[in-house]
Amino acid sequence: MILCVENISKRYRIAGVSKQILNGVDLSLESGQICSITGMSGCGKTTLLNIIAGITRPGGGSVHINGRKMTYALDLIASRRRNREIGFVFQTFRLLNEETVLSNVLLPARIRGRIGRETREYADEILERLKIYKFKKTKAAILSGGQKQRVAIARALVNRPNLILADEPTANLDRKTAREIFDILLDLKSAGKAVLIVTHDDYMHRQSDLVYTMEDGGLRAAP
Amino acid sequence: MMQRLYLMLREVAGSRFVSCIVLLSVVLSVFAVGLFRIAGDSLSSYIHNRFASSIPPNTIRISTRQPRTLFLFETSRPGGPVINDRVIKRIRAMEGVTEVLPVSALRIPIQARVSYLGFNYRSDILAFGVPQRLVAGELAGDRYRRLWRDPEREQVIPVLIPRAILQSYNDGMAASNNLPRISERGAVGFGFRLSMGRSSLRTLDGHRDMDAVVAGFTDQVDSFALILPLALVSEYNRKFVEKYRNEYQYAYVRVGSHAAMLRVSPAIQRMGLVVEAEKGVSQQIMKLKETVTLIIRLLQSIIVIIAVIAISFATMIAVFNRIEYYRTLRLVGASRAFLTLTILAKYLIIGFAGAWVGAGLLRYASARVTECFHLTGFMISVSLPEDAFRAFLLAGMAVPVLSAVPALVRLYVKGLSGD
Numbered sequence: 001m002i003l004c005v006e007n008i009s010k011r012y013r014i015a016g017v018s019k020q021i022l023n024g025v026d027l028s029l030e031s032g033q034i035c036s037i038t039g040m041s042g043c044g045k046t047t048l049l050n051i052i053a054g055i056t057r058p059g060g061g062s063v064h065i066n067g068r069k070m071t072y073a074l075d076l077i078a079s080r081r082r083n084r085e086i087g088f089v090f091q092t093f094r095l096l097n098e099e100t101v102l103s104n105v106l107l108p109a110r111i112r113g114r115i116g117r118e119t120r121e122y123a124d125e126i127l128e129r130l131k132i133y134k135f136k137k138t139k140a141a142i143l144s145g146g147q148k149q150r151v152a153i154a155r156a157l158v159n160r161p162n163l164i165l166a167d168e169p170t171a172n173l174d175r176k177t178a179r180e181i182f183d184i185l186l187d188l189k190s191a192g193k194a195v196l197i198v199t200h201d202d203y204m205h206r207q208s209d210l211v212y213t214m215e216d217g218g219l220r221a222a223p
Numbered sequence: 224m225m226q227r228l229y230l231m232l233r234e235v236a237g238s239r240f241v242s243c244i245v246l247l248s249v250v251l252s253v254f255a256v257g258l259f260r261i262a263g264d265s266l267s268s269y270i271h272n273r274f275a276s277s278i279p280p281n282t283i284r285i286s287t288r289q290p291r292t293l294f295l296f297e298t299s300r301p302g303g304p305v306i307n308d309r310v311i312k313r314i315r316a317m318e319g320v321t322e323v324l325p326v327s328a329l330r331i332p333i334q335a336r337v338s339y340l341g342f343n344y345r346s347d348i349l350a351f352g353v354p355q356r357l358v359a360g361e362l363a364g365d366r367y368r369r370l371w372r373d374p375e376r377e378q379v380i381p382v383l384i385p386r387a388i389l390q391s392y393n394d395g396m397a398a399s400n401n402l403p404r405i406s407e408r409g410a411v412g413f414g415f416r417l418s419m420g421r422s423s424l425r426t427l428d429g430h431r432d433m434d435a436v437v438a439g440f441t442d443q444v445d446s447f448a449l450i451l452p453l454a455l456v457s458e459y460n461r462k463f464v465e466k467y468r469n470e471y472q473y474a475y476v477r478v479g480s481h482a483a484m485l486r487v488s489p490a491i492q493r494m495g496l497v498v499e500a501e502k503g504v505s506q507q508i509m510k511l512k513e514t515v516t517l518i519i520r521l522l523q524s525i526i527v528i529i530a531v532i533a534i535s536f537a538t539m540i541a542v543f544n545r546i547e548y549y550r551t552l553r554l555v556g557a558s559r560a561f562l563t564l565t566i567l568a569k570y571l572i573i574g575f576a577g578a579w580v581g582a583g584l585l586r587y588a589s590a591r592v593t594e595c596f597h598l599t600g601f602m603i604s605v606s607l608p609e610d611a612f613r614a615f616l617l618a619g620m621a622v623p624v625l626s627a628v629p630a631l632v633r634l635y636v637k638g639l640s641g642d
Contacts, residue, residue: 054553076558083556094551108228108555155555 023217039214054078087156249577252530265531352456578619
């Protein structure tokens with residue numbers, strides 16, 4: 001099992017009022033599985049992804065990735081696991097616009113502290129697979145939305161993580177481009193990756209192995 | 224490791240515009256603070272040169288306490304300590320004292336005999352002995368200076384006459400008795416006889432008549448007695464006075480600075496001696512120096528505060544300007560420690576470079592200004608003192624680094640965790 005979320009809870013204090021965002025969330029994801037989560041804005045979808053990635057500390061419960069419990073107390077260890085075991089794709093792409101495509105893709109590898117020939121070849125391979133190899137030396141700022149999201153996916157893959165977290169990756173894209181991005185994410189399934197995706201897109205829901213709706217702080221299997 | 228180092232170096236080059244603003248604020252701050260430091264030092268030096276050095280501190284006159292009296296007569300010896308060699312040595316050891324010049328009374332009968340153009344005049348007189356250093360400027364020539372050191376050399380006693388005596392003679396005695404007025408210039412070198420150990424009242428065994436010569440006139444010793452070499456007076460006192468103890472009637476204490484004048488006077492007073500010193504000028508000069516120093520320090524502090532605020536704001540703006548970049552790094556796996564190290568290293572390098580450039584500019588500018596302007600008495604230091612240079616480098620690095628800390632805290636507490 002790649003991801004195992006057990007009884008996660010999280011409470012936020014917003015405008016002086018304490019609000020339970022997550023309340024006993026359970027989730028399991030096997031290798032090669034795709035899980036999509038939908039829900040209203042502010043229901044806690046991003047918070048759940050941040051907890052899984054080790055960025056936000058949960059109020060209770062535990063997260064296991066690749067069979068090992070996520071440690072929140074030591075930021076150094078949580079960050080190291082986020083860097084090596086998790087790939088993150090965002091709605092706003094989060095690319096370094098002044099950098100080239102290749103430099104963006106290699107960023108997680110640089111933080112890991114290792115860019116050998118093998119890593120560069122692997123980055124080229126991903127760019128080729130995502131059909132953006134020709135933009136390798138182009139500045140990210142001048143790419144289209146779809147191309148930027150492809151670069152973001154390539155960056156998420158460069159350290160060969162087993163788990164990909166995608167937070168509304170197609171929200172800023174048109175329907176056709178969104179479909180292409182979804183197809184790329186679906187392709188990861190064959191590579192044995194587990195993909196957890198937060199989206200409101202019906203096409204993705206239909207393609208996913210697991211579909212959940214987040215309501216009242218918990219996950220409910222969608223019909 | 225190399226890749227992490229690469230990311231750190233890239234961070235220094237990143238966001239060039241804002242980094243340049245931080246760099247510029249450090250450069251200008253160091254330049255401004257340094258300028259005030261140099262200006263302050265120059266102004267202090269100007270005051271020192273113009274006032275403190277050119278108006279030397281007055282001499283302190285010390286004496287023993289007044290004895291008790293009954294009608295015309297003293298009933299006891301002066302109270303408190305006497306001025307002897309031990310006391311002189313103690314005062315000489317005080318910080319700021321440059322020299323102590325004792326004055327000793329001749330304690331034997333002495334008579335002067337003047338013969339001039341058939342006119343003979345004989346008078347009992349008083350005499351004081353003083354060291355040559357006290358009256359060196361008033362001895363009219365090298366011959367008299369040599370004689371003052373060694374009267375036996377020519378068997379002639381050099382004598383200094385207080386100007387008060389000359390004035391009293393000219394304005395009082397000469398006018399009322401139809402005698403000629405005596406000029407200072409004409410009187411120098413005038414010879415007469417001194418009877419050491421004899422007066423109209425008493426003659427001591429072994430008294431001796433000696434030639435004497437007027438060696439000049441003096442204002443240094445405020446008395447109506449003739450002024451003789453101290454060594455000679457001590458010798459005659461020892462020779463004729465039974466159980467003679469080498470005690471001085473008073474002494475002049477010279478100090479090196481106005482600050483020393485204000486420090487030494489009360490210290491001598493605490494020893495039980497009477498102190499007469501004109502401290503007014505010293506107090507005014509010290510007050511002027513202190514006021515100017517205070518104003519300079521105040522201005523320097525204001526400039527430092529403004530500089531720190533400017534650098535702090537520039538640094539905080541720079542950190543927040545890069546917040547999206549830091550968020551991205553964090554989301555793809557950068558730890559807080561790595562980010563903190565990267566950001567602090569960036570501002571350490573910028574601060575160091577800025578301080579170095581600022582201090583360099585200051586050195587260059589002060590050198591150019593010194594070349595171009597020559598203000599009388601106003602010396603501008605060409606080079607920044609080494610300790611100030613080191614302090615600027617340290618502060619130039621520390622201020623941006625410390626200013627980045629609140630921004631980092633805010634970054635981690637509020638800004639970095641969510642997308």
